[in-house]
Amino acid sequence: MRERILISACLLGVNCRYDGGGKAIPELAGLMELCELIPVCPEQLGGLPTPRAPSERAGAQVRTRDGRDVTGAFARGAAEAVKLAERFGARRALLKERSPSCGRGTIYDGSFTGGLRPGDGVAAEALAARGVEIYGESRARELMDVLGREREL
Numbered sequence: 001m002r003e004r005i006l007i008s009a010c011l012l013g014v015n016c017r018y019d020g021g022g023k024a025i026p027e028l029a030g031l032m033e034l035c036e037l038i039p040v041c042p043e044q045l046g047g048l049p050t051p052r053a054p055s056e057r058a059g060a061q062v063r064t065r066d067g068r069d070v071t072g073a074f075a076r077g078a079a080e081a082v083k084l085a086e087r088f089g090a091r092r093a094l095l096k097e098r099s100p101s102c103g104r105g106t107i108y109d110g111s112f113t114g115g116l117r118p119g120d121g122v123a124a125e126a127l128a129a130r131g132v133e134i135y136g137e138s139r140a141r142e143l144m145d146v147l148g149r150e151r152e153l
Contacts, residue, residue: 002036003147006085006093006127008102009039011137016041020051023096027140031094034147038088042101042123046077057100058110062122065112071122074101078126085132093127094143097136104134 010017013024031037044050053064055074062074078101085093095102103121108114124134135143 002034003092003150004036004038004088004090005031005143006040006081006088006090006095006132007037008094008096008099008137009041009044010096011094012037012039014039014041016044016050018043018050018052018054023137025137025140027144031140031144031147034144034151037094038084038090040081040084040123042077042081043074044077045080046073046075048073048077054112055100056108056110056112057119057121062100063110074122077101078123081123082126082130085127085130090132092133092135092143093124094135094137094140095121095124097138099124104128104136 010022011025013022015022055062055064055070062071063069097103098107099121101121101123104124106116107119107121109117128134
């Protein structure tokens, strides 16, 4: 059985981002040959609509540009993403960088000015706490190399 990997659905071109669009990345064709991808959009799983107001994480809170607190929806979506990882035995995830939900290592700073800060999105943080190894889309090639090497063993 091929390894199962969670992936931000928007990276597959699914129109689930806050702006109603997707962010398909070309490297995924090769990745699909190496593993089974489990699409996930924690924001939708948490009950947020698409499109939706842009959100950013500031500390433990996630707020929309107009100041509405959506932390609960982000937490619910993160819990659902963890359930999916556990259900499918996913030990890795390829997630959308800088997202208040999926970002790992660097996220938008909460000022809605495009500024970045060190930190993780709510779902990425929850998945990592459960031992899921997180890759951002800029590391898709690295993930494919890892999977290819493991396949050879």
